[in-house]
Amino acid sequence: MLQMGLFQFKVTRSALIIIVSLYTVTFLNDVFNVKLLDWILGSSGNYLYLSATYFLHFLIYVTLLSLFAHNRYIKYILAIFLLIATISGYFIDTYSVIIDEQMLFNTLETNINEAGDLMSLALGGYILVYFLIPLYLINKCSVIQTTWQSSLKSQIKLLIAGFLLIIITLYSLSPYFISFFREQKEITSYVNPLKTIGAIRDLIAHHSLFDNPEHQRIALDAKLSNTQKKPVLNIFIVGETVRADHLSLNGYSKNTNPLLSQQEIVNFSNVSSCATLTRLSLPCMFGIDERDSFDVDDAKFKDNVLDILQRAGVFVLWKDNNSSSKDVATRVNYESYLKPQRCNPECRDIELLNGLEEQIASNKGKNMLFLLHSMGSHGPAYYKRVPDEFKKFTPICETNQLESCSIDELRNSYDNTIVYADYFINSAIEFAKKYSDEYQTSVFYVSDHGESLGEDGLFLHGLPYTFAPKNQTHVPLIFWADDYSEFNYDNLKKKSHLEYSHDNIFHTLLGLFGVETEVYKKSLDLLSIN
DSSP: OEEEETTEEEEOHHHHHHHHHHHHHHHSOHHHHHHHHHHHHHTTOOHHHHHHHHHHHHHHHHHHHHHHOOGGGHHHHHHHHHHHHHHHHHHHHHHOOOOOHHHHHHHHTOOHHHHHHHOOHHHHHHHIIIIIHHHHHHHHEEEOOOOHHHHHHHHHHHHHHHHHHHHHHHHHTHHHHHHHHHHOHHHHTTOTTHHHHHHHHHHHHHSSSOOOOOOBOOOTTOEEOSOOSSOEEEEEEEESSOOGGGOGGGTOSSOOOTTGGGSOEEEEEEEEOSOSSHHHHHHHHHSSSOGGGOOHHHHTTBOOHHHHHHHHTOEEEEEESSSOOTTTTTTSEEEEOOOTTTOSSOOOGGGGGTTHHHHHHHTTTSOEEEEEEOOTTOSSOGGGGSOGGGOOSOSOOOSSOGGGSOHHHHHHHHHHHHHHHHHHHHHHHHHHHTTTTTSEEEEEEEESOOOEESGGGOEESOOOGGGOOGGGTEEEEEEEESOGGGTTHHHHHHHTTSOEETHHHHHHHHHHTTEEOTTOOGGGOTTTOO
């Protein structure tokens, strides 16, 4: 029942729930509705299936809200529901991202500068149109008050009606829905805000106030080999959001690697990341568990390769120009560059090399591992990642609203970040060369994950690995050494096109430093694969 008065609406609780549910399904689910329509029409379906899916989506929200939206708090519940739907709807519609537990956790770990890159006038306008105006109208509604017995009866009726209609809808078209839910998991991942609410529930369940499990120490037998001619000095650069197919080293049409192409490097051209999010990729990359068995919650309380190297006698230092080490470097030396007073407008990756000379002097004669976590190609504000002198490709996209830029502008902006990464990696190599008389020096570079640049309407990264496109999982991995006699350079070059992954990193670092331990697998060591 809906009654209109001067500047105010009188509405029953049930009618308000139905209106908000209908509004959410219609206006805040563009990506889901479009993908659903494309799939149904592309698979010779008909509008009956489309209507049934739309109706089912609507019924789910009616049932969900009728369960929680009591008379006294209904406006607050609806406001929270719409706020979640609006914010997640903006990022889904703008970047075609899928919001799950890992995406939310990654967002919570994002620093202020990175979060600022996601803010825009478009987001403000979206919130105004799709949240604040509806919220104003809801606030103008006067919910018709009844006794609590009558209110409870109405609530139960709506809940039962919604539940029964869901059952009837599913049953009447069961062959279609069985096929849809089994085969179209990607489409269902865009249901808004149901997917986001589920992700929030999972996040709370998995990261609540439970006691932390006991830390698991592994490779307690680890020790350095006594056969090394010189101590090892390795600079390991963790790239950010770099996709392998935009390196000219891998055949990309633009010359994004003018400096590295002049170095005697080994370019592993067919490497897969462990995940599409930094929060998952970093612990997996440095952990002993391979991608198929990796669990990020377990990894937090288990030794990784940095812990093992440090225990064996290697000096380990993690320097960060990104959000954090994602718990990888919690037990080794750590230094963050993310201090506003240090850099303006932001710290450049090249500055991670500052201070390494002093560290080498302080640890003279020791085996040393310096991990440099770069800002790399972090989006969506790619143009911010590059000093003006490295903006080689123009015109560029000078906004974080990627959908407003042309494909050429977007790719130019992204490719400029690769040019700068080329400069940074080359600088690390030139730095390491200065110590080649005293140390066995080497440089590793590997990115945490890739990036989508508008292909199939997708932007950024973070899609579940099962259906993530290759450009989010295909990453560069580059190795340079001052003396390849230890590694059989010709053989490495011949094998560099084979399939590898982040799973190789753990064992490669152990092998590089000559660490002897039962957990080391020579078959996964990139530098020892025959």
